[in-house]
Amino acid sequence: xxxxxxxxxxxxxxxxxxxFGYPGGAIMPFYDALYGSALxxxxxxxxxxxAFAANGxxxxxxxVGVCVATSGPGATNLVxxxxxxxxxxxPMVAITGQVPTHLMGTDAFQEVDVFGMTLPVVKHSxxxxxxxxxxxxxxxxxxxxxxxxxxxxLIDLPKNVQTVDATHLPAHAPAATDAVPQPxxxxxxxxxxLLSKARRxxxxxxxxxxxxxxxxxxxxxxxxxxxxxxxxxxxxxALPATHPLNLGxxxxxxxxxxxxxxxxxxxxxxxxxxxxxxxxxxxxEFAPHAKVIHLDLDAAExxxxxxxEVGVRGDLRSSLDLLxxxxxxxxxxxxxxxxxxxxxxxxxxxxxPGVYAPAxxxxxxxxxxxxxxxxxVGQHQMWVAQHWQFNDPRKHLTxxxxxxxxxxxxxxxxxxxxxxxxxxxxxxxxxxxxMNVQELATLVRYRLPVKIVLLDNQRLGMVRQWxxxxxxxxxxxxDLSDNPDFAALARAFGVEAMFVDCAADVNDALDRLLASDxxxxxxxxxxxxxxxxxxxxxxxxxxxxxxxxxxxEMEDADAALPT
Amino acid sequence: xxxxxxxxxxxxxxxxxxxxxxxxxxRGFRPLSVDGETxxxxxxxxxxLSVEGERSAEFLTAQLEKLYDxxxxxxxxxx
Numbered sequence: 001x002x003x004x005x006x007x008x009x010x011x012x013x014x015x016x017x018x019x020f021g022y023p024g025g026a027i028m029p030f031y032d033a034l035y036g037s038a039l040x041x042x043x044x045x046x047x048x049x050x051a052f053a054a055n056g057x058x059x060x061x062x063x064v065g066v067c068v069a070t071s072g073p074g075a076t077n078l079v080x081x082x083x084x085x086x087x088x089x090x091p092m093v094a095i096t097g098q099v100p101t102h103l104m105g106t107d108a109f110q111e112v113d114v115f116g117m118t119l120p121v122v123k124h125s126x127x128x129x130x131x132x133x134x135x136x137x138x139x140x141x142x143x144x145x146x147x148x149x150x151x152x153x154l155i156d157l158p159k160n161v162q163t164v165d166a167t168h169l170p171a172h173a174p175a176a177t178d179a180v181p182q183p184x185x186x187x188x189x190x191x192x193x194l195l196s197k198a199r200r201x202x203x204x205x206x207x208x209x210x211x212x213x214x215x216x217x218x219x220x221x222x223x224x225x226x227x228x229x230x231x232x233x234x235x236x237x238a239l240p241a242t243h244p245l246n247l248g249x250x251x252x253x254x255x256x257x258x259x260x261x262x263x264x265x266x267x268x269x270x271x272x273x274x275x276x277x278x279x280x281x282x283x284x285e286f287a288p289h290a291k292v293i294h295l296d297l298d299a300a301e302x303x304x305x306x307x308x309e310v311g312v313r314g315d316l317r318s319s320l321d322l323l324x325x326x327x328x329x330x331x332x333x334x335x336x337x338x339x340x341x342x343x344x345x346x347x348x349x350x351x352x353p354g355v356y357a358p359a360x361x362x363x364x365x366x367x368x369x370x371x372x373x374x375x376x377v378g379q380h381q382m383w384v385a386q387h388w389q390f391n392d393p394r395k396h397l398t399x400x401x402x403x404x405x406x407x408x409x410x411x412x413x414x415x416x417x418x419x420x421x422x423x424x425x426x427x428x429x430x431x432x433x434x435m436n437v438q439e440l441a442t443l444v445r446y447r448l449p450v451k452i453v454l455l456d457n458q459r460l461g462m463v464r465q466w467x468x469x470x471x472x473x474x475x476x477x478x479d480l481s482d483n484p485d486f487a488a489l490a491r492a493f494g495v496e497a498m499f500v501d502c503a504a505d506v507n508d509a510l511d512r513l514l515a516s517d518x519x520x521x522x523x524x525x526x527x528x529x530x531x532x533x534x535x536x537x538x539x540x541x542x543x544x545x546x547x548x549x550x551x552x553e554m555e556d557a558d559a560a561l562p563t
Numbered sequence: 564x565x566x567x568x569x570x571x572x573x574x575x576x577x578x579x580x581x582x583x584x585x586x587x588x589x590r591g592f593r594p595l596s597v598d599g600e601t602x603x604x605x606x607x608x609x610x611x612l613s614v615e616g617e618r619s620a621e622f623l624t625a626q627l628e629k630l631y632d633x634x635x636x637x638x639x640x641x642x
Binding site: 115116119120123124125127129140144298299300303304 | 585
């Protein structure tokens with residue numbers, strides 16, 4: 001047994017069933033060891049697709065995603081997907097081949113120092129220079145990836161190390177995941193006291209809730225205390241979209257009700273969130289009246305951007321269980337927030353015969369409420385966040401921190417492989433889709449029944465929107481009107497495809513999309529000038545939202561949803 | 564600009580020094596001096612790093628403590 005064969009067995013022992021990759025010279029011994037193994041290797045068509053697919057697999061399943069590439073360009077092509085995992089706290093192990101140790105440092109063919117290159121975007125990394133280092137590297141890689149705040153770990157493995165004899169190595173035994181530290185009693189007591197005195201309390205919930213498996217405890221906390229909640233992009237789903245106390249997403253494209261509540265609250269309970277600039281707007285004016293209670297597993301996030309009156313580091317479940325015992329006197333405030341929510345909701349009655357993307361997305365979410373949705377990045381990503389009716393944060397796969405275009409399709413593939421029986425929808429835009437369009441071939445090869453909704457405005461829509469609003473309409477390099485015929489392109493790969501450009505035909509188009517057996521694409525033509533509203537301009541606070549000029553207050557926003 | 568002295572104990576692992584100095588720089592601190600050594604045990608780096616930056620020493624310490632190779636870090640204002 002050589003080291004590559006030992007590694008394959010170790011991956012099996014770690015519970016890996018699927019890995020995503022692309023072979024090449026320096027990783028050939030590993031691929032030779034894979035031949036005939038029980039591991040299911042998904043051959044992507046670009047290494048970035050492998051990293052995003054492993055990322056989507058991990059996000060949907062909660063398990064460690066694994067991707068593999070060769071040295072040099074194979075390794076560099078993984079980097080965006082690794083960085084995305086780092087900044088969205090996704091457990092991943094990336095394995096890269098490396099040139100033989102005697103050639104390292106000589107500028108050899110396909111030599112790149114991927115270990116050095118990825119230092120800022122990994123939770124940790126190992127360069128395995130001898131076979132005897134392999135057991136510890138593999139064990140620690142998986143332990144670190146899934147322990148605490150999850151993240152990606154790189155194992156760089158020179159080709160000659162892969163081929164040496166490993167019969168003397170012990171069989172791999174997975175390390176236990178680290179225990180989660182419990183919050184300190186005195187910090188919890190301080191949080192209880194602060195929250196009990198609040199008259200305008202608000203919960204600000206982030207992606208850490210799902211990472212901590214604390215969704216049930218968070219929902220209990222909200223329902224027991226009757227405190228309204230706002231959600232970050234990565235927190236969406238922690239509270240059902242239809243929950244009465246869910247005011248929606250906060251921040252740059254947040255709801256009016258959420259952003260106003262943040263600016264008016266007197267106590268902000270921050271749960272697994274990190275004051276990201278897209279959530280806070282102008283930080284110095286964010287929640288200006290609030291005392292902050294910050295609950296997080298990662299001590300480095302507490303006080304990083306906003307000082308907390310009370311910081312509670314540790315297991316969110318324990319913290320939320322205790323805070324759920326508070327009964328703040330806030331009925332008037334709650335009614336105020338809910339009244340804003342009723343009056344200032346989204347409208348779906350866009351004029352004209354064209355397809356209105358928010359209405360399509362809300363309609364589709366009602367058709368497939370249990371679906372996993374993988375988005376790309378841009379306007380469509382924000383429309384999904386605003387209008388899809390999520391009930392589970394693990395069903396919303398979005399490149400939140402890195403904002404990596406090209407994420408959506410390969411992440412959807414990974415999610416479908418992790419959850420074979422789930423309905424997986426990829427919502428993409430015409431800019432993003434072209435960044436990893438080659439993965440249509442992977443969908444077809446493995447018959448993955450991902451349904452793609454491609455919202456095509458023939459523009460880099462979000463950049464175009466900013467050019468319209470903040471750059472005097474100077475549309476620099478955002479015109480994509482020479483896009484290919486996406487339906488024809490999909491069919492060329494063997495993907496069933498259909499097209500819709502009229503609101504009246506949307507329901508029939510969705511019927512056909514969802515009725516298809518295998519992978520399918522719905523190409524949706526939308527207005528090139530459509531914008532995402534509300535929008536908090538740069539260097540403004542969250543109350544200074546720009547609103548859709550066509551929006552008027554209404555009594556019941558949902559009543560406007562076309563039937 | 565505030566200056567801090569950091570005393571660090573690191574695993575003597577490949578990349579450990581790069582991770583520490585890189586983290587300091589990426590988080591907004593400019594290294595002023597670096598002094599380090601390994602001792603008899605051979606499996607630790609003992610590093611003294613002086614930096615300057617507008618952010619707090621606590622901010623940097625919290626980030627360094629997250630590094631797998633960083634076993635201990637203590638920060639104090641530069642004398």
